[in-house]
Amino acid sequence: MLIIENESHTPLHVSLLETIVNEHTQKEVELVFINSADMHALNLEHRGVDKTTDVLSFPIDDFPHAPLGSIVINYEYAKEKALxxxxxHEDEITLLFIHGMLHLLGYDHEVDQGEMREKEKALIEQYALPKSLIVRTEEA
Incomplete structure (x- = not known):
């Protein structure tokens, strides 16, 4: 199940996002949209990184009936990147959502041997989306 907090009225492929969740977990996933300034503060508080970012994931410790976690997307950054x-914009949000979802599922591109990158590429091909976050980062 997907719970969406979208006070920014960011355009979404809602049915695709729900499909992604339902194909990978039976747990609830929260999707929250915030602006660049709030994302900067969240990134600093939780990761010690003093800048904004595009997506953050917050997994919840596994216990019966617990949600999988929250995915927070910087809607301003996503709009700029899509342009x-x-x-x-919908495709960019979906790319960021997939990236965040994989983190909730336990993947970590910062320490793995490319497993997250491969899984992300496969999902992006499956859903006919543009290049992934990891691929773009590697090319930069």
């Missing part, structure tokens, strides 16, 4: 890369 710069020439694809839709």
């Amino acid at each position: 710069a890369l020439g694809h839709s």
Whole structure:
């Protein structure tokens, strides 16, 4: 189940996001949208990184009936990135959601041997989306 907090009225592929959740977990996933300034504060507080970012994931310790966790997306950053890369805002949000979802599922591209990158690429191909966050980062 997907719970969405979208006070920013960010355009979404809601049915696709729900499909992604339902294909990977029976647990609830929360999706929250915040602006760049709030994301900067969250990134500093939780990761010690003094800048904004595009997506953060907050897994919840596993216990019966617990949600999987929360995915927080910087809607301003996503809109800018979509414009710069020439694809839709909805596609950019979906890419960021997939990235965040994989983190909730336990993948970590910062320490793994490419497993998250491969899983992300497979999902992006499955859903016919533009290049992934990891692939873009590796190319930069």
